[in-house]
Amino acid sequence: MKRLLLLTYTLMLTAAFSTVNAQTEKMRTATELTKPVVLEATNVTRNGFTANWEPVENAEAYCVFVYTEHEASKDETFTVLYEDFNRIDFGNIGDPVWSDELYENLDIYTSLPNWTVYGYTTYVQGMVGGIVYSPYIDLRNAGGKYTVSVSVYGESGDEIFIESNGSSEEVKSFVLDHTGISFATFTFTNGVQDTFFHLHNTTGNEFYVDEVAVTQDLKAGDKAYVYVDLNDAVPATQTSCNFKKLKYAPDADIVYYDLYAVVREYNDPAHPDRYEQVYSPFSDKMGVVLNPEATDIENNIADDTDFSISNGILNLNKAADIRVFDISGRTVITRHYEAGTHDMQLTEGIYVLSINNKTYKINI
Numbered sequence: 001m002k003r004l005l006l007l008t009y010t011l012m013l014t015a016a017f018s019t020v021n022a023q024t025e026k027m028r029t030a031t032e033l034t035k036p037v038v039l040e041a042t043n044v045t046r047n048g049f050t051a052n053w054e055p056v057e058n059a060e061a062y063c064v065f066v067y068t069e070h071e072a073s074k075d076e077t078f079t080v081l082y083e084d085f086n087r088i089d090f091g092n093i094g095d096p097v098w099s100d101e102l103y104e105n106l107d108i109y110t111s112l113p114n115w116t117v118y119g120y121t122t123y124v125q126g127m128v129g130g131i132v133y134s135p136y137i138d139l140r141n142a143g144g145k146y147t148v149s150v151s152v153y154g155e156s157g158d159e160i161f162i163e164s165n166g167s168s169e170e171v172k173s174f175v176l177d178h179t180g181i182s183f184a185t186f187t188f189t190n191g192v193q194d195t196f197f198h199l200h201n202t203t204g205n206e207f208y209v210d211e212v213a214v215t216q217d218l219k220a221g222d223k224a225y226v227y228v229d230l231n232d233a234v235p236a237t238q239t240s241c242n243f244k245k246l247k248y249a250p251d252a253d254i255v256y257y258d259l260y261a262v263v264r265e266y267n268d269p270a271h272p273d274r275y276e277q278v279y280s281p282f283s284d285k286m287g288v289v290l291n292p293e294a295t296d297i298e299n300n301i302a303d304d305t306d307f308s309i310s311n312g313i314l315n316l317n318k319a320a321d322i323r324v325f326d327i328s329g330r331t332v333i334t335r336h337y338e339a340g341t342h343d344m345q346l347t348e349g350i351y352v353l354s355i356n357n358k359t360y361k362i363n364i
Contacts, residue, residue, distance in 0.1 A: 031058050031263050031265050031278050032058075032278070033056055033057075033058060033059060033260075033261045033262075033263060033278060033279065033280035034056055034057065034261075034280060035280055035281040035282070035283060036053050036054065036056050036062070036259055036260065036261055036280060036283040037053060037054040037283065038051075038052070038053045038257070038258060038259065038283040038284055038285070038286045039052035039053055039054065039286070040052065040286060041257070041286060041288040042240075043242065044288060044289070044290060045290070046290055047245050047246050047249075047250060047252075047290060048242075048243050048244045048245050048246060048290075049242075049243055049255075049288045049290070050240050050241065050242045050243070051064050051066075051240060051241045051242075051243065051257045051259070051286070052239065052240045053239055053240075053259060053283060054239065055236070055239050056236075056261040056280060058263050059236045059261035059262065059263055059280070060235075060236050060262060060263045060264060061233055061234060061235055061236055061261070061262045061263075062234040062236070062238070062241075062259050062260070062261050062262070063230070063231070063232040063233075063234070063259060063260055063262060064230060064231045064232075064234055064241045064257060064258075064259040065136070065227055065229075065230045065257060065258055065259065066227070066228050066229040066230065066243055066246065066249075066255055066256070066257045067138070067225040067226055067227055067228060067255060067256045067257070067258075067285070068225070068226050068228055068249050068252050068254075068255055068256075069223055069224070069225055069226075069254070069255075069256060070223070070224045070225075070226065071221065071222070071223045071224075071323070071331065071334055072218040072219065072220055072221060072222045072223075072224070073220060073321055073334070073336070074220045075217075075218065075219055075220055076217075076218050077215050077216070077217055077218070078215065078216055078217075078218050078224050079213060079214070079215050080137055080138070080139065080146070080214045080215065080216055080224060080226060081112065081134065081135070081137055081212070081213065081214040081226070082111070082212070082213045082214075083110055083111060083112065083115065083211070083212050083213075084126065084210070084211045085106075085109060085110065085126055085127055085128050085209070085210065085211070086126050087108070087109040087110065088109050088123050088124070088125060088126055088127065088128060089125055089126075090123060090125060091122070091123040091124045091125055092124055092125060093124055093153070093208075096122040096123060096124050096129065096206070097122065097123040097124075098120060098121075098122050098123075099120060099121040099122070099123070100120075101120075101121070102118060102119065102120060103116065103117070103118055104116065104117045104118075104121040104130070106128065109128075111248070112135055112226070112227065112228065112248050113135060113227070113228070113229060113230065113247075113248055114135035114136065114227070114230060115132070115133065115134065115135055116132075116133045117129075117130040117131065117132050117133070118130060118131040118133070119131045122206060122208070124153070124208050126210065127153055127208035127209060127210045128208060128209055129206055129207060129208045129209070131198055131199070131200045132198060132199045132200075132209045133196060133197075133198040134196050134197050134198065134212065134214075135196065135227055136194045136195065136196050136227050136230070137191075137194075137195045137196060137214055137227070138193050138194070138195070138224070138225045138226070138227065139166065139191025139192065139193075139195045139214075139216060140191060140192060140193055141191075141216050141217075141218055141222050141223075141224060142191070142216050142217050142218070143189075144166065144167060144189055144190055144191035144192065145187065145188070145189050145191065145216070145217070146187070146188055146191050146195075146214060146215065146216040147185060147186065147187050147188075147214070147215045147216070148162060148164070148172075148185070148186050148188065148197065148212070148213070148214050149183070149184070149185040149186075149211075149212070149213045149214075149215070150162065150183070150184055150185075150199065150209065150210075150211065150212050150213075151181060151182070151183050151209075151210040151211035151212075152176075152181070152182055152184075152199070152207055152208060152209055152210055153180060153181050153182075153207060153208040153210055154176045154179070154182065154201065154205065154206075154207035154208070155176065155179050155203075155205045155206075155207070156176055156177060156178050156179045157175065157176065158175070158176045158201050158203050158205050158207060159173050159174070159175045159176075159201060159202065159203070160173060160174055160175075160176065160182075160184070160199060160200075160201050160207060161173045161199065161200055161201065161202070162186060162197055162198075162199055163197060163198055163200075164188050164190055164195065164196075164197035165190075165195065165196055165197065166188070166190035166191050166192045166195040167190045167191070167192050168190045169190070170188050170189070170190050172186040172188070181210060191216070193282060199212075221334075225256065225285075228246060228248040228249040228252070228255065229243055229246055229247070229248060229249070231243075234259075236261075241259075243257075252290060253289065253290055253352060253354070253359040254287060254288065254289050254290065254325055254352060255287075255288050255290065256285045256286065256287050256288065257285065257286055257288065258282050258283045258284065258285045258286065259282070259283050260279050260280045260281065260282050260283065261279070261280040262277055262278070262279055262280075263277070263278045264276070264277060264278075265277070265278050287325065287326075287330055289325065289352050289361075306318055306320070306355075307320065307355060309344075309353070309362060311364060312343065312344045312345065312346040312364050313341065313342070313343055313344070314337065314341070314342045314343075314344055315340075315341050315342075316337055316338070316339050316340060316341075316342070317339060318339050319336065319337065319338045319339055320336070320337055320355050321335075321336050321337075321355075322334075322335065322336075322337055322353065322354065322355050323353070323354040323355075324344065324346070324351050324352070324353050324354075325351060325352045325354075326349060326350075326351055332346070332351070333346075346364045347364070348364050349363075349364055350362070350363050350364075351363075351364065
């Protein structure tokens with residue numbers, strides 16, 4: 001699948017390519033990029049790390065993504081993305097605040113990164129106007145089927161479009177039957193790992209996006225990944241990327257990262273300056289257990305009377321849902337335990353145990 005890129009990516013990638021010989025680029029044809037090999041993270045802190053990978057031949061840049069993981073313990077409808085733009089606390093319908101820029105990144109106003117707007121952004125308290133692009137969304141579960149619910153402010157008779165780019169392009173629209181806030185929900189079927197969509201109208205009338213939710217039906221055991229950071233313009237001279245502070249996952253104990261490689265391909269002799277981007281497959285995901293200095297569980301459960309653990313033997317005073325990860329972030333146990341004594345059958349090593357909404361580091 002050829003990924004469709006936002007302007008922010010194009011601008012940053014152009015800077016990353018500035019040192020590459022242009023004549024060599026123009027001669028390149030039929031380039032193929034192999035799947036990157038991801039390596040263990042280094043410089044791990046309570047809320048940051050350095051992602052690492054092996055170089056990919058012919059790559060000109062890399063795009064690195066960071067996620068949190070949600071594993072469904074039962075069949076459920078999971079909210080993959082939600083945004084209400086409530087951090088925009090200025091402007092009003094009668095007197096919106098206009099931007100002088102054709103492109104705006106909304107990171108300072110949103111709960112997840114990489115919401116963007118094109119076409120002279122307008123701000124109204126709790127809403128944003130323009131051509132509004134979502135972040136990347138991993139929507140591979142449920143066979144790529146997902147639901148987008150939106151709340152917008154617009155004028156009666158205006159038609160609002162939602163264009164989703166995934167395994168294919170799917171377009172939905174609705175006509176406002178009154179001036180003010182309207183709600184609409186649509187189902188799409190093109191979900192992939194780097195899905196995104198944008199909202200716009202075609203009348204030229206001002207309209208504002210008030211609220212957006214993306215949900216997906218999960219089966220027990222399905223894993224959903226939520227993007228919480230990215231660097232979409234790492235030059236090919238680098239094989240690492242430092243995420244110093246995960247602003248959008250400040251309380252995460254475990255995160256994951258992966259990446260793909262990018263190269264520009266010139267294959268139109270009539271227009272030698274035109275190019276297409278070629279993408280590698282996504283790498284495998286690498287887990288990162290944050291806060292490596294966490295106290296061992298045997299030393300910090302004195303005030304927790306619900307359970308105890310020693311050398312992998314778990315004693316529960318009441319039933320609990322438990323997850324255990326190895327030091328690389330791979331899930332090794334996820335199950336419901338009844339009250340009693342249980343041998344977790346863990347081999348020697350360091351693990352992270354999640355129980356009762358608390359996380360502990362254990363050493364077997």
